[in-house]
Amino acid sequence: MQPKLEIRNVSKRFPGVKKKPDVLALDTVDLHIATNEFITVLGPSGCGKSTLLRIIAGLEEQSTGSVYLDGEEIDGPSADRGMVFQAYSLFPWLNVAENIEFGLKNKRIGARERKEIAAQYIDLVGLRGFENHYAKQLSGGMQQRVAIARALANDPEVLLLDEPFGALDNQTRTLMQEQLLEIWEKTNKTIVFITHDVEESIYLASRVLVMTSRPGKIKADIPIELEHPRSYQIKVDPRFLQYKERLTELIREESLKAIQE
């Protein structure tokens, strides 16, 4: 079966600044991601996991290799790959509803239909009553929910999330994870989610990819065989703890390497 997303032989080299040697951020990454998979990419900071996501989004150009969506090579950003950034990516001059309608407007969908779709996604992320609020008037968690709704409303083939809950406090982050998982169970989107949080990577994923420290490579590819729907209680399930132990060990080796560099 054709993968939804195929990453073939992708490397990224950043030119060195001030006569320093080039930095190899990603080293020949090969990946197949199937339709409806929820992939989390787990790696130590600075391992190039965000670079990988940005290459998939088309926001960064790879030095070698190609990325294919449904068998077609991608070239630059496009609405078929929706993206959620770490923070502060809402358009501050638009209210919640208008932010969510932004992509639909680009698709030249009529005002009435836009409103309907926006309302549907506002409900999905539980923000009814906040349609007319500006980003400034929302908490960090609410802003990220709007960002997710904005990306989903555009109905992308793949949803890319770059540590979207990284800037949130612990309690909010846990609730956001549950909500995202629920949304995925409902919408069946293909998702690639970047994180450095071991628990988050297991809880959300159908497959966890562990990356090495710089240059980033895929070090391990671990399917998470925990049933859906998953509640937060699964985080104390013995199987969950086994995954956690194993991944913590894998990621620790890489973090140590990164520190010793």
Place this chain on the structure above:
Amino acid sequence: MNRPAMRRKSKRRRWLEPQSSISPRLYLALTLSSFALLLAVWSLLTYGGIVDKLFLPSPSKIVESGITLFTEFDFIQDILATVYRVLVGFVLAFLAGSALGVLIGTYKALEAFFEPMISFVRYMPVSAFIPLFILWIGVGDVEKISVIFFGSLFSIVLMTAVEVGGVRRELLEASYTLGSSPLGVLRSVILPASLPGMMEIARLVLGWAWTYIIVAELVAASTGIGHVIIESQRMLRTSNIIYGILTIGVLGLITDLILKRAIRGMFPWNYGR
């Protein structure tokens, strides 16, 4: 128990804490007292006979000559002439300057072409160009408006370019992943994101425009507040000079307040809640 003491102390010295707020009443009182103090010193110097009234006339003399200016010398016409020149020159400079600034801030190729040249031209004082402008354009309104236009234009271009270049990259990238075209990003992200900053630039540069107009009107003008000031100098009417200067201050203050209010109203998403 150290705490209550600490709190009492910090409350009493609020005005010493960096950037902490003070009560609105105290704020207003301090504002008014600065004007009152100025007036008091002025009165002391003039009514007390400390300064020759040729150099500094008393407040009442200024009010008197203000009334004479309006009743006998048609001062309102001079004010209108000055306001007209400032507004026309400034609005034209803002339209041209912000358009060019947006393009320079958006496209590196245009930045490379225009930016160094404009940075160079900007440091040439516009007042030094007045003789050239008179030679090229004559001494009419167009020359005065040109002084305002060129005096404001280059600053607006450069400041707008910086403002536009400072639009957060995440916003551009989010827009691309939502299907915007490069031109769409300029129209629906870069422009709305930098509008409040551009209006603040307008406010700032308009303040400078008021100073250019007087320089322009001091040379070869038959109307305008600057003209009144230079004529009064010839006739040693010090009180008229001061009245003219005060008039410009008030006009500047009024336009600034109008713009400030308008900007707050236009961009509720950027100011307060």
